Amino acid sequence: MKKLIIANWKSNKNIETAEKWLGEFSEQVELFSLDLSKLTVVIAPPSPLLATVFDAQIEHVLVGVQDLSPFSSGSYTGAVSVRNLQGLGVEYAIVGHSERRRHFSESHADVANKVVQAIDAGITPVVCIDDEYLTEQARAIDPEARKKCVVAYEPLEAIGSGDFQPPAEVEPIVARIKDEFGNVPVIYGGSVDEENVSDYLKIADGVLVGGASLKVKSFMGLIEQAL
Ligand code: PGA
Numbered sequence: 001m002k003k004l005i006i007a008n009w010k011s012n013k014n015i016e017t018a019e020k021w022l023g024e025f026s027e028q029v030e031l032f033s034l035d036l037s038k039l040t041v042v043i044a045p046p047s048p049l050l051a052t053v054f055d056a057q058i059e060h061v062l063v064g065v066q067d068l069s070p071f072s073s074g075s076y077t078g079a080v081s082v083r084n085l086q087g088l089g090v091e092y093a094i095v096g097h098s099e100r101r102r103h104f105s106e107s108h109a110d111v112a113n114k115v116v117q118a119i120d121a122g123i124t125p126v127v128c129i130d131d132e133y134l135t136e137q138a139r140a141i142d143p144e145a146r147k148k149c150v151v152a153y154e155p156l157e158a159i160g161s162g163d164f165q166p167p168a169e170v171e172p173i174v175a176r177i178k179d180e181f182g183n184v185p186v187i188y189g190g191s192v193d194e195e196n197v198s199d200y201l202k203i204a205d206g207v208l209v210g211g212a213s214l215k216v217k218s219f220m221g222l223i224e225q226a227l
Helices: 013-031 046-054 096-103 106-120 134-139 167-181 197-203 216-226
Strands: 003-009 039-044 063-067 093-097 124-129 151-152 186-187 204-209
Touching: 003 093, 003 186, 003 216, 013 046, 013 096, 039 093, 039 216, 046 063, 093 106, 106 124, 106 134, 124 134, 134 167, 151 167, 167 186, 167 197, 197 204, 197 216, 204 216
Parallel strands: 003 039, 003 204, 039 063, 063 093, 093 124, 124 151, 151 186, 186 204
Antiparallel strands: none
16 A cells, blocks of 8 residues: 555635645655656645645645535535535545544534535545544444544644654554454655654554645755655
């Protein structure tokens, strides 16, 4: 399986800065003749910038969303449903990120519903699981649905802190996650950068990258290490 590298831009960037990032990224891919087809690279921008990322048409770069409505469509003001995404070409949906669970009070059941929405729409759910509530978070999801997920293991204290969890400690947790979900891809997230990415790719199926995906220089450095 190709290693999965997901750039999670969170609530950063606007049209101007996203276009600049995408332009520079494409230029550098070409300049250094990087073969992105060896990886699965996904950019997950804020939803208003989805069209900007699609318009850039970067070869071998897929597009994801950072969240999904737990409902399919209808009177749910402010929620972006799979119906709204239909036809755009979104292939991945991050669901249950700890920032959503914490700041938007998402429950395990909400996350489980989002997983079902994504699967039914042919979008791969990337379910974020933390160290503390791993078992509850996993078991809230229907066992059949679990088998169709990608799981992002994100220890809470490692997110955005620079304090990444050593790969040797991540490895047994990847195994625990596979016990709960089946043999699905498990990626690691939490202060991944160009210095540590190679170590994570030895013990996991990919990485979810926040801070280091915001600047082309750091993201490109990370991609080069991953290739
Ligand atoms: P970080 O974020 O790389 O900035 O730690 C990762 C994430 O929250 O997905």
